[in-house]
Amino acid sequence: QSALTQPASVSGSPGQSITISCTGTSSDIGTFNFVSWFQHHPGKAPKLLIYDVSQRPPDVSDRFSGSKSGNTASLTISGLQADDEADYYCTSIIRGTPLGVFGGGTKLTV
Amino acid sequence: EVELVESGGDLVPPGGSLRLSCAASGFDFRNYGMNWVRQAPGKGLEWVSSIGGSGSTSLYGDSVKGRFTISRDNSKNTLYLQMNSLRAEDTGMYYCAKNRNVLTGPRADYWGRGTLVTVSS
Secondary structure (H helix, E strand, O other): OOEOOOOOOOOHHHHHHHHEEEEEOOOOOOOOOOOOOOOOOOOOOOOEEEEOOOOOOOOOOOOOOEEEOOOOOEEEEEEOOHHHOOOEEEEEEEEEEEEEEEEOEEEEEO | OOOOEEEEOEEEOOOOOEEEEEEEOOOHHHHEEEEEEEEEOOOEEEEEEEEOOOOOOOEOOOOOOOOEEEEEOOOOOEEEEEEEEOOHHHEEEEEEEEEEEOOOOOOEEOOOEEEEEEEEO
């Protein structure tokens, strides 16, 4: 069982917006601004979408955004496209576990 | 362009050993921490190990501590994972991932496509 909880699946139609949650505790997400989000198309290399809760790498579309409230981090994807269909993972440091942990992953269906 | 290419995955019996390699290019390898991350069949991602840019600091997940050793050769731009006393639950795709800075820990930005490790008799 993952230390970070994500919904197993979410779905949306092209053009819509969706949000994926990543729920931790006061020992991880609630304390550290160290949440990253990755997109993984099976068979391909995972791709960094968001780091440090809300920072976006230069090569990532501004349709992807991250935020945090209390012990829950969120990834929002706006203007859904067919190619957004993939698995999405959050990760964070946990107090006492500097290597970090992943959420269980969320399968997005467009 | 950053490129990470993993190799060394194979079918190995329980109790066996394997060494994975990750050839890096497109960035100044010695200035970045590196990681190994794995994914068991049908499961999610798991941080396995992380090493700092100089190679002097490293971290391990509880499930591999004492059995796996991460190392790097900065003269060859290559990351390694020596895997000993392999178990069936070590089966999965192993990814190499570059950090955003020289430190250890979950700071990955670029990833490779992975190499498959199967532990079975």
